[in-house]
Amino acid sequence: MAETVAKAEEEEPSGEPPEEPxxxxxxxxxxxxxxxxxxxxxxxxPTAILAEVGVMARLSYETFMWGIRPPxxxxxxxxxxxxxxxxxxxxxxxxxxxxxxxxxxxxxNGFRQFGAENQVGAVIGLALSRELAPVFSALMITSRAGxxxxxxxxxxxxxxxxxxxxxxxxxxxxxxxxxxxxxxTIATPIMALLAFLVGLSGAYLVGVELMxxxxxxxxxxxxWFVDTADxxxxxxxxxxxxxxxxxxxxxxxxxxxxxxxxxxxxTNRAVVQASVAILVLDYVLTAVILGEGAI
Amino acid sequence: xxxxxxxxxxxxQKKAAEECKDDPVHIRVREVVKxxxxxxxxNGITFDIYRGEINIxxxxxxxxxxxxxxxLLRLEQPDSGKILVDGTDILPLNDWxxxxxxxxxxxxxxxxxxxxxxxxxxxxAFPLREHTKMSRKEIHERVFQxxxxxxxxDAAYKLPGQISGGMQKRSAxxxxxxLEPEILVYDEPTSGLDPLSSRRVDELIRETSEKFGVTSLIxxxxxxxxxxxxxxxxxxxxGRIEASGTPDDILxxxxxxxxxxxxxxxxxxxxxxxxxxxxxxxxxxxxxx
Numbered sequence: 001m002a003e004t005v006a007k008a009e010e011e012e013p014s015g016e017p018p019e020e021p022x023x024x025x026x027x028x029x030x031x032x033x034x035x036x037x038x039x040x041x042x043x044x045x046p047t048a049i050l051a052e053v054g055v056m057a058r059l060s061y062e063t064f065m066w067g068i069r070p071p072x073x074x075x076x077x078x079x080x081x082x083x084x085x086x087x088x089x090x091x092x093x094x095x096x097x098x099x100x101x102x103x104x105x106x107x108x109n110g111f112r113q114f115g116a117e118n119q120v121g122a123v124i125g126l127a128l129s130r131e132l133a134p135v136f137s138a139l140m141i142t143s144r145a146g147x148x149x150x151x152x153x154x155x156x157x158x159x160x161x162x163x164x165x166x167x168x169x170x171x172x173x174x175x176x177x178x179x180x181x182x183x184x185t186i187a188t189p190i191m192a193l194l195a196f197l198v199g200l201s202g203a204y205l206v207g208v209e210l211m212x213x214x215x216x217x218x219x220x221x222x223x224w225f226v227d228t229a230d231x232x233x234x235x236x237x238x239x240x241x242x243x244x245x246x247x248x249x250x251x252x253x254x255x256x257x258x259x260x261x262x263x264x265x266x267t268n269r270a271v272v273q274a275s276v277a278i279l280v281l282d283y284v285l286t287a288v289i290l291g292e293g294a295i
Numbered sequence: 296x297x298x299x300x301x302x303x304x305x306x307x308q309k310k311a312a313e314e315c316k317d318d319p320v321h322i323r324v325r326e327v328v329k330x331x332x333x334x335x336x337x338n339g340i341t342f343d344i345y346r347g348e349i350n351i352x353x354x355x356x357x358x359x360x361x362x363x364x365x366x367l368l369r370l371e372q373p374d375s376g377k378i379l380v381d382g383t384d385i386l387p388l389n390d391w392x393x394x395x396x397x398x399x400x401x402x403x404x405x406x407x408x409x410x411x412x413x414x415x416x417x418x419x420a421f422p423l424r425e426h427t428k429m430s431r432k433e434i435h436e437r438v439f440q441x442x443x444x445x446x447x448x449d450a451a452y453k454l455p456g457q458i459s460g461g462m463q464k465r466s467a468x469x470x471x472x473x474l475e476p477e478i479l480v481y482d483e484p485t486s487g488l489d490p491l492s493s494r495r496v497d498e499l500i501r502e503t504s505e506k507f508g509v510t511s512l513i514x515x516x517x518x519x520x521x522x523x524x525x526x527x528x529x530x531x532x533x534g535r536i537e538a539s540g541t542p543d544d545i546l547x548x549x550x551x552x553x554x555x556x557x558x559x560x561x562x563x564x565x566x567x568x569x570x571x572x573x574x575x576x577x578x579x580x581x582x583x584x
Contacts, residue, residue, distance in 0.1 A: 071425075152412075155411075156410075159406065159408060159411075160404045160405070160406070160408035161408050161409075161410055161411070163365075163368075163370050163402075163404070163408065164402065164404060164408040164409075164410075166368075166370055166397075167368050167370070167397060167400060167401075167402040168397070168421065168422050168425065168426075168474075169393070169394045169397040169398055169425070169426065170425050171390060
């Protein structure tokens with residue numbers, strides 16, 4: 001009924017003269033306006049990226065400053081270590097096992113073609129310690145704990161719990177972000193070490209037990225080629241990944257807006273951006289560590 | 296200073312507070328302006344919040360009530376103006392310097408804002424654990440004392456999601472009161488409640504104000520609350536205070552904006568004419584609240 005009335009009103013001619021359509025000269029934007037619009041569109045992406053970098057830089061600075069200031073909440077740190085580390089053991093171990101296994105499967109098949117399957121242990125050891133274990137464990141922690149952190153903090157934001165912290169004179173960065181970043185910086189390398197060891201076991205199982213390569217040579221090659229520096233390189237990268245993924249997750253949760261939909265958006269962005277950041281950082285850090293002019 | 300916890304007033308602030316001890320005005324809000332981009336929400340808001348009284352800010356949706364609360368609690372920084380709490384302007388203070396002033400405030404958010412990962416006991420104990428050196432036993436006693444005062448002791452070990460909206464509000468009030476603040480701010484305390492529960496919350500606010508002698512500031516558009524418990528009323532309209540006074544003054548106002556708001560809120564013309572009834576005696580048509 002209401003629609004009918006509205007339609008009738010639309011069709012009924014009013015007493016006032018109808019508005020004249022704009023002349024073609026008026027309707028067309030001037031060259032200046034068009035140039036401005038194109039300029040705005042081109043600049044929109046770099047402006048958004050710069051704004052994002054600015055927000056992250058400021059939050060990281062605040063996190064550092066509030067991190068070195070008392071009170072130090074050890075209880076929260078332990079809780080976060082349990083959440084990020086202990087609760088990630090199963091998923092990180094499982095993914096490490098299969099990554100090691102499938103890598104071994106591919107390498108044995110590939111190397112057999114030119115009789116180099118003796119080198120499988122060396123390649124797997126190096127790849128797991130330097131790249132696969134740190135990257136996969138960080139990605140697993142992002143999908144398991146990063147998403148949960150973004151959701152939790154975003155929910156706190158949209159239900160005023162973060163404001164409540166502030167009104168009780170508790171700095172929300174210090175209370176929510178500092179323990180998470182610190183715990184991730186400690187727990188992610190430990191998880192990477194776990195992924196490395198379980199991954200090697202998976203590779204051994206598949207390569208030696210299933211594909212029939214020599215077990216003694218496999219272990220000998222790992223021992224020969226993988227040294228402390230390789231593992232150290234992986235663990236250093238892991239610590240950076242841990243800090244980065246937590247900062248990104250916390251950033252999206254902390255500045256979430258728009259109710260339940262905003263919480264979903266924050267979680268989604270946190271996981272996507274943290275995953276991409278881990279891969280980009282991996283390249284940059286590897287290039288810096290190797291120092292071979294790759295950047 | 297950097298490695299110390301905030302929390303102490305300076306000598307100057309202590310002196311100003313001492314001088315203001317007998318001042319009936321607890322907070323002076325002067326020409327506070329807040330804009331978001333080109334949209335000005337608070338356009339030079341000026342009024343006083345009286346010590347020990349139940350001060351109410353009324354106004355329609357979008358009038359700037361909640362935005363004002365955020366400025367008062369320094370959850371946001373106003374563009375200009377002054378907010379003098381016990382004689383000290385809190386707007387130029389940094390987070391560290393704000394700590395002793397924030398301790399003067401207790402805030403009850405619209406939906407409680409209880410930490411949903413903690414039990415009611417832990418929620419109420421939170422400010423004590425953060426800001427006092429009380430022993431576990433002392434904290435336990437203080438928390439249960441507040442929970443019993445507000446009749447939510449039975450829910451002490453439940454999570455906020457496991458109790459009713461009314462109990463959540465009472466728990467939030469317990470948390471706001473546990474550090475014994477001087478000023479309690481309530482954001483839309485009766486919003487979303489049925490009329491009977493709304494009046495119970497009003498009664499709770501009045502009891503709390505009388506029992507603890509706190510200055511109360513209520514942000515609401517529930518006119519029933521205004522006449523039930525309010526002692527000072529300020530009407531916010533388009534980012535400015537349009538009218539201030541006792542509930543009777545508001546009823547007698549000739550300001551067309553105030554009259555329109557009263558009528559739209561269900562206060563009839565005859566009630567406006569019969570202004571002079573003591574607060575809490577005005578009757579309302581069904582559904583007015």
